[in-house]
Amino acid sequence: MSRLLLVEDELSLGDTIRLSLIKMGFECDWVKTIKEAREKLNHEVYELMILDRNLPDGEGTQLLKHPRRKGVMALILSSKSGVDERVEGLRKGADDYLPKPFSFKELEARIHALMRRRPEGGIRESSALWVLSEELLTLETELGAVELTPLEFKFMKYLIDRKGTIVSKDRLLKDVWGFSFLPKTRTIDYLITQLRKRIELDPEHPKHLLTIRGAGVKFAP
Secondary structure, three states: OOEEEEEOOOHHHHHHHHHHHHHOOOEEEEEOOHHHHHHHHHHOOOOEEEEOOEEOOEEHHHHHHOHHHOOOEEEEEEOOOOHHHHHHHHHOOOOEEEEOOOOHHHHHHHHHHHHHHOOHHHOOOHHHOOOEEOOOOEEEEOOEEEEOOHHHHHHHHHHHOOOOOOEOHHHHHHHOOOOOOOOOOOHHHHHHHHHHHHHOOOOOOOOOEEEEOOOEEEEOO
16 A cells, blocks of 8 residues: 655645545555654655645745655645746656645546656666756756756756766866866865755765866766
8 A cells, every 4th residue: 555645734634635545545644844744754655745835844845855755756735826836846856736726536646647657666767867857957866856057957967968977177167167267266066065965865975976086076877
């Protein structure tokens, strides 16, 4: 039986959703805050997380970057229903977005559709990882889809296109930043630090965005 995590602070709605999910044949844990959801993700295993965006202790999309979310699909249920808001939620890593108010029949259909997309064992297929979307400015990682700035996108595309190859910082400054001269700067180091926080499971011990002392930078899938 599939196990779901529901993150919803509205008591009547949360209870109704929880009972509906149980009737659909799912096991469901229900929490009401980001803090409680993090505790659950740290200690339990789920196939799908259903979350609201407006929670008492912050924006629900913060949970999309949780390190233990690896392999957990995410469906946003939110009254933030505008096109820009839905696109924002998807760019931040949600796998689907259903605006409130919604039909429980449609909710069930979307849940089953997400379950069919979920790889066996809950780990994202390697072929789906490290794929860049130029249209959305996103990168598919083990933590989900990560939204990038135009510069971050250009930087990651340059390295991914040369995966496994050490690229010198001088070459990056010329080809990515467009410098015709090479200033003394820690711009690259700063960008790498910020990116690691969002694309690495353990930013302190990176496995993908690597710096090679005295040589340069390398991307390892």
